[in-house]
């Protein structure tokens with residue numbers, strides 16, 4: 302099946318209105334999309350269709366009007382509205398390894414007649430038996446032979462390798478901006494619903510990025526935490542001389558480790574597990590990429606905000622914690638805090 306896309310150099314979403322709705326599997330977080338593709342479905346990351354929607358802000362308000370509490374994270378409200386807006390009928394929901402809000406959202410979907418397929422990461426990344434069982438169950442629910450999903454992994458590995466190359470160009474050659482890095486890595490959660498088109502765009506982009514002049518910047522920083530909901534964070538950072546060379550969680554979506562099986566791949570992916578493997582990954586990124594400061598992005602009303610104190614305790618670098626609620630542009634107070642932080646780093650490291 303050929304999906305339709307607007308032409309673009311960077312990853313974009315398929316034109317939703319043209320998709321066969323009975324083939325779409327909405328996903329609320331990164332899940333083993335190898336299984337979804339192998340089963341012949343189109344995975345669509347509901348976070349992406351929400352945040353890229355020109356009326357993303359209104360989608361949050363719509364969810365509140367439909368009864369979702371104001372003090373729930375905006376991603377949950379956006380996902381809810383995205384499912385309604387595009388009449389999505391099937392959703393794979395992460396019920397362990399993401400958040401309890403997602404679990405409750407799944408119950409809302411069930412109460413509204415939407416089919417939900419639960420997927421749980423194990424409590425510990427070392428519990429490979431549990432993970433294997435979950436992968437098998439997911440394959441079973443979607444009616445695909447498990448061996449086919451491992452074959453699909455090999456195909457997707459070669460595509461993800463291109464995104465790893467783009468990531469490398471960001472911090473080695475400095476020819477890819479932090480925002481481009483964010484878009485490419487965050488889009489690996491569903492590979493635009495069409496991995497062939499995604500790969501073609503990645504090849505095109507790599508060719509172009511390899512021939513660019515290096516970006517001029519004053520210092521290198523990292524953004525850790527879940528992908529920011531605010532639309533202009535990266536462009537604002539680059540306008541004040543900060544080159545983002547590490548997008549922690551987005552890079553995790555791209556499955557940056559070399560693995561042989563799906564079990565290995567999804568047990569090394571740090572996001573669903575405890576903070577300590579994330580800390581190791583962050584520290585490695587800091588050393589490897591010569592990072593001088595971190596922005597820890599936290600979503601309002603998200604339990605992951607609590608990790609801020611652990612990150613500060615273990616990472617010996619200046620850290621700015623940035624809390625944002627709804628989609629849209631940074632407000633004046635946020636810009637002032639970011640500017641002051643970057644100025645301070647410039648003074649320390651110049």
Ligand code: SF4
Pocket residue numbers: 374375376377399400401402403527600602603604605
């Ligand atoms: S931001 Fe936090 S609360 Fe919101 S969906 Fe993600 S993990 Fe859950």
